[in-house]
Amino acid sequence: MARVKRKEEILNIACKLFSQKGYHGTTIRDISDACGILAGSLYAHINSKEDLLYEITVRGARSFLDSLRQVVQSKGPASEKLRQALRAHIRVVAENIEAATVFFHEWKALTGERLQQIQQKRDEYEQMWEEILHEGIRSGEFPALDEKFARLLILSTGNWLYHWYKPDGPLASDEIADRFMNLILTGLMGKKEGSVADD
Amino acid sequence: MARVKRKEEILNIACKLFSQKGYHGTTIRDISDACGILAGSLYAHINSKEDLLYEITVRGARSFLDSLRQVVQSKGPASEKLRQALRAHIRVVAENIEAATVFFHEWKALTGERLQQIQQKRDEYEQMWEEILHEGIRSGEFPALDEKFARLLILSTGNWLYHWYKPDGPLASDEIADRFMNLILTGLMGKKEGSVADD
DNA sequence: CACAAAAACAAGCGCTTGTTTGTTTTTATA
DNA sequence: TATAAAAACAAACAAGCGCTTGTTTTTGTG
Numbered sequence: 001m002a003r004v005k006r007k008e009e010i011l012n013i014a015c016k017l018f019s020q021k022g023y024h025g026t027t028i029r030d031i032s033d034a035c036g037i038l039a040g041s042l043y044a045h046i047n048s049k050e051d052l053l054y055e056i057t058v059r060g061a062r063s064f065l066d067s068l069r070q071v072v073q074s075k076g077p078a079s080e081k082l083r084q085a086l087r088a089h090i091r092v093v094a095e096n097i098e099a100a101t102v103f104f105h106e107w108k109a110l111t112g113e114r115l116q117q118i119q120q121k122r123d124e125y126e127q128m129w130e131e132i133l134h135e136g137i138r139s140g141e142f143p144a145l146d147e148k149f150a151r152l153l154i155l156s157t158g159n160w161l162y163h164w165y166k167p168d169g170p171l172a173s174d175e176i177a178d179r180f181m182n183l184i185l186t187g188l189m190g191k192k193e194g195s196v197a198d199d
Numbered sequence: 200m201a202r203v204k205r206k207e208e209i210l211n212i213a214c215k216l217f218s219q220k221g222y223h224g225t226t227i228r229d230i231s232d233a234c235g236i237l238a239g240s241l242y243a244h245i246n247s248k249e250d251l252l253y254e255i256t257v258r259g260a261r262s263f264l265d266s267l268r269q270v271v272q273s274k275g276p277a278s279e280k281l282r283q284a285l286r287a288h289i290r291v292v293a294e295n296i297e298a299a300t301v302f303f304h305e306w307k308a309l310t311g312e313r314l315q316q317i318q319q320k321r322d323e324y325e326q327m328w329e330e331i332l333h334e335g336i337r338s339g340e341f342p343a344l345d346e347k348f349a350r351l352l353i354l355s356t357g358n359w360l361y362h363w364y365k366p367d368g369p370l371a372s373d374e375i376a377d378r379f380m381n382l383i384l385t386g387l388m389g390k391k392e393g394s395v396a397d398d
Numbered sequence: 399c400a401c402a403a404a405a406a407c408a409a410g411c412g413c414t415t416g417t418t419t420g421t422t423t424t425t426a427t428a
Numbered sequence: 429t430a431t432a433a434a435a436a437c438a439a440a441c442a443a444g445c446g447c448t449t450g451t452t453t454t455t456g457t458g
Contacts, residue, residue, distance in 0.1 A: 143388075146381070149375075153382055153383070156355045157356065160358055164351070176348075179345055180348055180352060183348055186388065188281075189341060
């Protein structure tokens with residue numbers, strides 16, 4: 001029952017603890033206790049504590065990049081791509097809130113080239129958002145958009161999500177994305193089209 | 200020269216290190232080294248490491264609350280209050296980016312009632328934003344606003360700021376606030392009124 | 399200059415950290 | 429049921445942790 005799965009279980013437990021107490025605030029013994037084994041026994045499965053953090057963050061990065069890439073490569077108006085992109089982003093956060101928390105909050109505890117590697121993936125991700133917005137300007141959909149600040153507005157909203165999202169909340173992740181996107185597209189003073197009663 | 204100032208100097212140094220390496224990632228010896236004294240000598244000035252974190256975060260909370268309170272108590276249309284509120288928020292972040300980083304990123308390392316106290320101040324702060332938005336709905340300025348998500352959109356943007364703001368950037372903090380507010384009020388597809396060339 | 403207060407030193411306390419090593423137990427399979 | 433591999437134990441390591449104590453140096457002020 002625990003052949004190849006034990007490593008995954010450790011990863012999940014570490015992820016949960018890192019998200020709750022932070023990487024530096026979590027000890028190897030915290031993790032081994034939660035696994036029900038002694039601290040030394042962990043090292044039959046892992047090479048180092050930082051390896052755990054790296055594995056968690058690199059998987060997080062992959063989730064975000066893969067799901068956004070699909071949207072970027074799709075066809076349709078930029079506003080629709082934007083909506084699907086935010087849906088994808090929020091879906092990733094919602095489906096694994098603990099990993100998302102570690103990815104956003106603890107990645108800077110990495111060192112050396114692993115730190116740089118994750119930084120690079122984050123840059124990649126932002127660039128893909130930039131592409132969508134730029135396409136919307138080129139096509140005339142977003143007339144004279146303040147591109148950089150539009151990107152920051154959207155990414156801030158998506159990146160802050162892990163601070164308040166609760167899996168047992170009343171709204172599905174797509175609904176959350178749509179409500180944000182309605183606001184972002186038409187603004188606080190814009191006309192409504194069902195942003196309050198939306199289903 | 201260092202009568203009452205030494206404590207402040209220690210606080211500043213701790214703030215800088217906490218913002219760079221995190222609370223748990225910073226040691227007492229990191230701080231004392233940066234101060235040019237031995238680790239034990241620090242304890243002539245402080246009671247504990249956590250006291251440093253508490254002092255930094257409580258000052259941060261005070262800055263945000265005080266500056267927003269002034270805006271809430273002022274008169275004028277809600278959209279103008281909203282603009283002034285975001286200006287105030289971003290000004291606080293910009294004027295002390297390190298303290299803001301600790302306030303937003305490290306406050307959860309506090310324990311016991313101090314943790315609860317800061318949590319409470321954060322709730323207070325969000326409530327004041329809620330008030331401004333609610334006033335805008337009551338007055339008819341924001342017709343059928345999705346209140347909760349509007350608040351989250353604005354707060355996410357403000358709270359994420361510490362991740363990317365650089366004090367030596369080209370834009371003054373009020374300009375940053377205004378660009379965001381222009382987007383937030385009229386939306387990505389809304390008409391412009393000088394959001395790119397704004398003064 | 400004298401002197402008390404403030405600041406820093408020097409040494410080390412008890413404990414925890416991440417990790418290693420050698421041995422024993424559990425497990426799946428032949 | 430024998431056996432090899434996988435997993436966990438038991439014990440400890442060197443280093444580092446936050447913090448305390450007793451003493452010395454520095455400092456501002458009468």
